[in-house]
Amino acid sequence: MMYQIRQMWLALRGNFTAALATLTTMTLTLALLGAVSLLTLNLERTLSGLEKEVEVSAFLLESANDATLLKTVQALPQVASARIVTKGKALEQLGQDLPGILEPGSLEENPLPDSLRLTLKNPRDVQVVAAQLKALVGVESVEYGEGYVDQALSTLESVRFLGYGLVLLLLLNSLFNILSTVRVGMFARRVEIEVMRLLGARRGFIRAPYVLEGIVLGLLSSLITAALLYPAYFALTGQLRTLLPSLPLLEDRRVVLELLVGLVGLGVLVGGLGSWFAANRYLRELE
């Protein structure tokens, strides 16, 4: 074992630039992976918050039968909950929103209509439900933030999608770097490796220093990543919290730590498996 570790050390030193290149690439990759994962976790919270808030309002005609409409709407399969807001309630609400301007009783006539307020089981059904509502007798108009809600949803989805796409590319890139580092190491020592084979050394014996090298590189880069990401994340959320206090940020230190531990595990795995695979392949190639 000591021999293998010494050999690994020699390989690392003899091949320092390549190792450094791999280290920086892997660190950047893992850092971005970590950042995207954290972003996704936060997006998911925002998204589910947003989804809960999607409310469809149907404004009713004076002539409408509120109770019947409520029943009809509650019977729709996509609807989670529905309630009536009378025009009196609506005016009261507006008065609270504009204190000092709309005092209770300051208006001679209430210009607001009654309305039905629905929440949906799945916010993606919003357009279907809106169309159904509009077709009901007694409904004057339907409002749900128009294009805004579905656009926001699809944008968030595509940001997440892009993020994972980027991470996938970066992981591939890291893998290429590891393959390359190992291959380079073995290529530079191809004569030595052939000699060892000719002297009767087993593949596993020859492979060991390279696999060790990969594991060490993976471990190092993921540790560096974790050490950078942890304080950076909490500094950022700290700042964001004061700026946008309504954002449902992930600030549970245990969850973040677990994620970073996973990252370290991934780094070691990618480093170890990558170099094992590469060493195996190039050993065969050299024969």
Add this chain to the structure above:
Amino acid sequence: MMYQIRQMWLALRGNFTAALATLTTMTLTLALLGAVSLLTLNLERTLSGLEKEVEVSAFLLESANDATLLKTVQALPQVASARIVTKGKALEQLGQDLPGILEPGSLEENPLPDSLRLTLKNPRDVQVVAAQLKALVGVESVEYGEGYVDQALSTLESVRFLGYGLVLLLLLNSLFNILSTVRVGMFARRVEIEVMRLLGARRGFIRAPYVLEGIVLGLLSSLITAALLYPAYFALTGQLRTLLPSLPLLEDRRVVLELLVGLVGLGVLVGGLGSWFAANRYLRELE
């Protein structure tokens, strides 16, 4: 020259994994650099839009002398423009914002005060000006979106800062990769290189294939980047435009193209200089 190109080709092939690793790393780096640059260009536009919109409102007491105050305020060096909004104007405005609820003349008494509205030469002075206003006789209260404006400014600044930091790291990473690729190539051929030196070949002759290799890698990766970034950017802005029509997006195709051409230039430069530097260094090292 033909000989050098053939040698470069051999080096690329013999060293394919390392070249591929460099290619993917450089492509990702340049893509991120391009993305951050585009983001920055857009942020700058949003930022300057935002800065123009920073408006400070000072609400005045009934007893205040509006005209004198206006003059005092206009004399302040940080102020770009100032105007008085009378309480009548303010109510009219509110009425327009809430049609059907606040009809003209529906209120017996106007609860709104007169106010001074200022824009600043440099929005970063907002707190100083606010404090000065508050100290004036006749001013009841001052409003400027409180924490929001300066927080938004500093957040945008730090996003931009982070972006360039990331790009710097990535550029360093690309450089390491190039150094590594060249070094690997030369290390693998160290015996050949020594033989060529012993036969009397000049350094430039030995260096040429590696420098060519670096240039080709830089060119390839920056072309791939440009080919990916151009359609991706316009797809994204297209989607954003419908989502947030108020965002002042950069959609001038010429500006974007110029940026991408710059990117290609940078790729070739980093590739060429990096490999020239590396080849030189390792040639010396091998001797």
Add this chain to the structure above:
Amino acid sequence: MIQLRHVTLEYPGAAQAALDDINLHILKGEFVYLIGHSGAGKSSLMNLILKRETPSRGEVYLSGESLRKYRGGRVALHRRRIGMVFQDNLLLQNLSVFDNVAFALRVIGVPQREWAARVLSVLAQVGLESRQSALPRQLSLGEQQRVALARAVVSDPPLLLLDEPTGNLDPDTSGEIIRLVQSTNLRGTTVVFATHAREVVEQFRHRTLTLRRGKLVRDDPFGGYAL
């Protein structure tokens, strides 16, 4: 010990077979010279026995077993029973002289505490005791060749393959080397010795095989250098 039956070796893309229908039997404990012009096929024959190459046709047997079916770990085991000096030396460049020789003991699993005594004794026999901590590139080529020989004999292998082990040695030094090989042979090791050194073949007489353009043209039990 070694038997070749109708062995032909054609390198891919080569116009002529490097070895052409060789039949040969080398007994346990024998000392056999292999001579022939440059390019006659001596190294190719060695490489077949080491299973560095596999014959295009025919079979190579070691102790009655065909090498053809050996794979992976089995090849490694096979090679551990052979001590070889390659024509181009092939030392491990990043290991010291001592470690290069000790490597042969490491591979066959000799416990580490026995290494020092065995390695130093064989280094003394090739006259390089004082250079034990030098790296190969700090040695003259003749010295490297002697390290390679030390590595081949240190593990007392049942079979010794020597491919031109004195090509870079002066007559005095190569005489010492051959005496070392002969004493190993007397302890029971089978030796196959490819060489161009007429003096050696003439002076230390042993069974001599002569190759010409890939064909075994002469098998002289009493030796002598005649191409």
Add this chain to the structure above:
Amino acid sequence: MIQLRHVTLEYPGAAQAALDDINLHILKGEFVYLIGHSGAGKSSLMNLILKRETPSRGEVYLSGESLRKYRGGRVALHRRRIGMVFQDNLLLQNLSVFDNVAFALRVIGVPQREWAARVLSVLAQVGLESRQSALPRQLSLGEQQRVALARAVVSDPPLLLLDEPTGNLDPDTSGEIIRLVQSTNLRGTTVVFATHAREVVEQFRHRTLTLRRGKLVRDDPFGGYAL
């Protein structure tokens, strides 16, 4: 042509000087053997002349000029006037035999259209015309050594340094090689020939320098192999 004055070469970390106070004068057009035991310093002497090494003390002169002050491009120019066979061959592994030999012409700037004729003629002289498109690793070691010789002589250099050029050649082939070297010598090339081959030194008599442990112990104008 070549002059060494009080030249001492100590490798860093080595206990003993590889060359010790050597004084030597080789005239233009001479043919000089360099003999000595393994490790005596023959290759080191060659390396000094090639400026692969720089002497610790003393000066090496070529045509009256000290090599010490040569740097960068000047060293390259110096080496272009020397044809050398290295003891360990050192061919360019990714070039064919033809391209390896042609490389010597490329370096000295011979126009490309002259290459084919000159390369093929010298390959024929070393008996490897038919292998011109093979890669070095597809050759036997003796064949590689002949390619190295072809590369050294193809450019008709003023100085030829041969370090054990027949170590992997049988007596017949090495005789042909030496005849080729001698004919080059007769066309005016100065030759320094390091060898262990007693037969060669005895058969083709020339001035012989003998090194022993880094010291020049004998300079015999009429030749003969005596260590």
